Amino acid sequence: MRTFLAVVRCGSFTAAAQTLGLSQPTVTAHVRAMEADLGQQLFERGPRGVVATSVAEELAREMAEHVDALAAISRRGREPLATPVHLAGPAELTSLRVVPALAGLSRRGLRLRVGFGLADDLLAGLAAGRFDLVVSTVRPRLRGVSATPLADEEFVLVGAPSWAENLDLSVDPVTALANVPLVAYAEELPIIRRYWRSVLGVPPPGRAAAVVPDLRGVLAATAAGIGITVLPRYLCARALAEGELVALLEPEVPPINTIFLAARTGTTGLPHLAAVRSVLLEAARTW
Template structure:
């Protein structure tokens, strides 16, 4: 049986779409459709059912995918093997949120540059990153959203603790964590909010997890689409914010900002490391994936 037909079949099975598979394979959609029909004629059975949103594998299609996909991935690994100190340089297209990628992921991967790896980084929101990964624009994506479906595979990378912070003068005005625990969440109402988006995603999540309430303010005083800018505004006294601990540890240690509360169970957010299913057979992607997982143990 033609391996090209099987490779196209597995890509369509994972993508759930002839159009998306065509993009990943660098082919036209008619070419992909023709290859699938050829394989179906050879087998004498339909492999996919067409619908408005793409394709769904038949029972025969699922069985064939489960049988052949591991072997095709192994062949890819064999043919692509060789990213070592004296191999041709390979480029890793990494995507993730700007702050986490800049502060953690990219520094963690720099040792691999000496081993022949080049890195190209892209930033964006989780849904955009996963769409780009699925379309083949990225090799590896760090995201706070676990992807669904068979096209993408995600591995938990690390948890991020969120901290409610403000400048010392705001903390003094509020009376400290003990007073805040007694007075409750409404004691925070007079303090301006600093956030990354108009929807107040971090503050809303923190209020829900810690206070079982919604923020009283409908809008933030400052919106900055980068958490490092949010930290700068909070340090300057603009108001309070919810920030990941890794990003504000130095400012907390130096006293530039203060944690307004120390909940027994702090809110956490999980980061995932996502790849297109099957691409861990490519050595440069597999090495970066393994390196990040190993490094993240200490985060």
């Protein structure tokens, strides 16, 4: 059918063969096969090529849209960025760092599909084939999943300026922070608990005053003065620079967490995934 349409459009078996990258005998054989199947003559020879019969013209009008659409689908498989990339990660990092880093690939045709969630759920989805790449805040330990370190995120204890003015952390920060309300993204205080144990050597006091299941919401609640919290520095850097938040402690060795880029073993060489991985690994150097 593609050969038939090419002959109709080119008006020549020779020109159609050049357009399709086929030999002229092959083009002739394709047309003869269609004529035999239809029981109709499709072309008449003219002084400068061939002329489509009325039957061929009607057939071309009916099939052109569909054959062209199928040809476009077929070409996608040969275009490195045509296959959709299903990528997932934590909502904040993925939204603020990962997706913007892929803007250049998107302009070149990347088809990106993004999901959010917790690391364990996303890694399980990766292993099950629901995702192609996962930005994970924990090291994957699933069979069939490989991971590359992407970046380190540094954690900062922050509060609104009003809290900073009323807290004296120079002598005994554990006591000074004992009754300060906490803002967290989960009841278990995951980031806060890690910071307290790493920097202060004790578990955090009490429960969270506010739980907001998105670190961007935690930042907003903290800037509004609800309490203090621990945030990745990349997320609160602007608020710190603009004075909306204040770093309450500056430990000599701040807690960090390594972010990983995970994929199913054996898939990283696929052109569309290799392109995304390369861009993210390069961009992450500045994160």
